[in-house]
Amino acid sequence: MRSIFEKLDLMDKREIAAILDEIGVFLELKGENPFKVRAYQSAARILDRLEDDLGELIKAKQLRSIKGIGAALADNIETLHQEGSLPFYEELKASIEPGLIEMLTIPGLGPKKVKAVYGKLGLTSIDQLRLACEEGKVAALPGFGKQSQAKILSGIEHRELYNQRHLWWNAFAIAEPILEGLRKLKQTEKAEHAGSLRRCLETVGDLDFLVASEDPDPIMHWFTHQEGVAEVTALGQTKSSIRLESGLQADLRVVPLKQFYFALHHFTGSKDHNVMMRQRALSMGYSLSEWGLTPEEGGRKVTTIKSEAALFKKLGLNYIPPELREGTAEIAAAEKGTLPELVQEEDIRGVFHNHTTASDGRHTLEEMVAAAQDLGWEYLGISDHSKSSVQANGLNEERVLRQIEAIEKLNQSKQFKTYVFSGIECDILKDGDLDLDQSVLEALDYVVISIHSGFTQDEEAMTRRIIKAIEHPCSTMLGHPTGRLLLEREPYAVNMQKVIDAAIANKVMIEINANPRRLDMDWRLWHKAAEKGLMTCINPDAHAAERLIYYKAGVQVARKGWLTKESVFNTNNLKSVKNYLLSTS
DNA sequence: GCCGTTTTCGGCCCGACTGTTTTCAGTCG
Missing domain, CATH: 1.10.150.20 (5' to 3' exonuclease, C-terminal subdomain)
Structure with a gap:
């Protein structure tokens, strides 16, 4: 329990969500009504995904208007937020070993x-x-x-x-050859991966594969006997599960072709999305499962479909891409026809947050530009670290000026088709000042501002620090805004809603750091932020030429965040980008 | 505990697999 001296330090959404989840587990162990358990767990997920500021919602008495949060849960959440503790929770916890x-x-x-x-x-x-x-x-x-x-x-x-959970990027690398192997089998008519991997969630708990075939046995056999299998944990007629040596679990389901798209939709999830789809089906007189869409009463008639799009259409919905199937607002938008046209990998024309051997990158300026050219990009931004990042061999003012000259020379040489912008990843110092003289920052094409030290400041100080940096006239975009490292390090304490508002007010972008360990700013915040007018730039934060490819993970984050290419700065062509950076520097 | 254009009470998504049973409960997704 928190002491009264900490009372000002209000509990945030994630902490409260964790407690609601815990309550769910406690109730489960007590043998409580499973639907009550589900109510707590679903409220936890709702809070986790909540884009609005919780304090504001409570103040406006809007908590109860959220579907899935009724009187009791609203009270509990409010108490946790205001008091930092909840007697019901404390008593429950004390009663369980x-x-x-x-x-x-x-x-x-x-x-x-x-x-x-x-x-x-x-x-x-x-x-x-x-x-x-x-x-x-x-x-x-x-x-x-x-x-x-x-x-x-x-x-x-x-x-x-x-x-253990696994980074999406790593899990995908393991899943790809398995999917290819399944597709090569002569009994396989269709094969796809499903689950959180297909939804491009930042971390993945297990791998799901789905195959259409009339002859499942050989497919099951191949799957359970492939290289890298540590253990077969289930082997049935339509489903088998294996444990790979990496610790990752993988499930395979084999279904007849006519059920493939129902099953694909079902096993892609998310759970919340599926629940909403089933409820919608029920309200239209159908029962929906992985086996098909059938009239609720009596009839055995299975409707056949040739794509997932057809399933959505039968339920009066536009096609919902897997990335959006998180059970948030996608079904309502699909009904109204207001789903966004999501940004795609091909829309990206260059990236801005990259390092060279000048600071802590592994490849030279020329090697990085060559790699960007191979990707077909029109431009590449170089942003090495600034001098405070001593551990990363950060550049001081003089070295920055020398790098600007080198980049100018490279552009003039026409050695590459890809144009190079000179930038910096400038440290935000503890007081919110930037790490380099303003005159030098002004000489650059753009400035990425990032935090690399002083992670332990409290939320108020950290938020103030970042906003002060955003207000600096030379700031172009905020790098990895929460400093999180997925599965390794929690984000630092910062009020992202205030940071987002400051970024919009100062016409500063917030990057989507596409390094698979970061994926920061989180997709859950983008939908609403972009609606308010926030722009992003998808950046691989590449410290080596072969890591420019991380931009793909960033595009996924943008897609999960409902972003169209209009919200992504680096979908613009070279001319527009030049014009914009000239006008703001 | 939540929810309601048939409902303020009585529902709440649905099926596969396993291991224990001898018809099913528990777990999982």
């Missing part, structure tokens, strides 16, 4: 079984559970057996590896 929560992370162990080992054997920790399994006590419990016991032991053994 913490070791039981941990047991739920063991694959195959759900709330009922955890309750059983606690109730019947009095086990309160994973260590005790391991011991009981080794002594054969667990197998003797009703509903358990020797196989369950062995599975639990193996689950305990590999728990950490199995529960």
Whole structure:
């Protein structure tokens, strides 16, 4: 519980969402009504994705108007936000052995079984559970057996590896050859990946593959016997699951061709999107599942479709791209015909946040430009670190001026078709000042402002610091605005709504840092921010020529954030970009 | 706990696989 001295430090959305999720788990262990559990868990997801400022919503008494948040949840959220604690939560937490929560992370162990080992054997920790399994006590419990016991032991053994999430980029690299392998089999009529990988979520828990075939056995056999399989965890007639040596789990489902697109839609998810689609189907007199769309009453008639688009059409919706299927506003927009025309990889004509050997990059200016030219880009921006980033060999004023000269010379030489802009990734110092003299910043084509130190400032100080930097007349775009490293480091404390508003007011862009470990600013914030007028620039933050390709991950973030190419600066042609940078520098 | 153009009460998305059973509960997605 927080002390009263910390009372001003209001709990933010993510902290509250985490607590609601925890409450859901507690209730589950208590054997509460599963729909109540779901209500808490769904409220947690809603908060996580909430784009508005929570404090504002509470002040305006708007919390209850959000679908899925009723009187009780609104009260609880408000209490957590204002007080930093919630008696209901504290009491619930105190009444449950913490070791039981941990047991739920063991694959195959759900709330009922955890309750059983606690109730019947009095086990309160994973260590005790391991011991009981080794002594054969667990197998003797009703509903358990020797196989369950062995599975639990193996689950305990590999728990950490199995529960890891993986960066989308890395997971995709593992999934691609598997999908290719499936497509090469002669029994395969169609094959796609599904799940969060297809929705391009920033991290992926497992891989999902879907195959259309009338002859599943050989496909299942290939899948479960391919190289890199550590364990086969399920093998049925239509579904099999494997554990890869990397710890990643992969599921394969094989369905007849006529069900392929229903199944593809179903297994692409998200869960929230599927629930909304099913509810919509029900309201139109249909029942929707991975098997098809059938009239609710009696009839066995399965409607056949030849694409996912046809499924959406049958439900009166425009086609919703997988990236948008997160259960937010996509179905309402698809109904009204107001889905955006999303930016595409081909729209990108160059990128601006890249490093060379001048600071901490691995390739020279010429090597970077050659790589950009190979990608067919019209322009490339070079933005090495500034002098405060000593660890990255940041440039001082004199070295910046020398680099500007080198870039001018390169452009004049016409050695490359790709035009080069001279920029800098300028450190935002602790007080919000920029790291280089204004006269030098003015000599550059553009300035990326970023934070590389002092991550531990409180939210107010950090927000003030970033906004002050945004207000600097030379700032062009804000780099990796929250400093997060996916699966490694949390974002620093910052009020992004205020930063977004300041960026719009000062005509400063916020980049989508496309490095797969960052993907920052998060897609969840873009829809509303762009509606308010915020522009972005998709940047790979490449520290080597072969990493320019990261821009693709940035395009995915933009698409998940509902962005059209009008909101993405680097979809403009060279002439427009030159004009814009000239007019603002 | 949430929700309502048939409902303020009684529903709440739906199916596969496993391991335990001998017809099904628990887990998972």
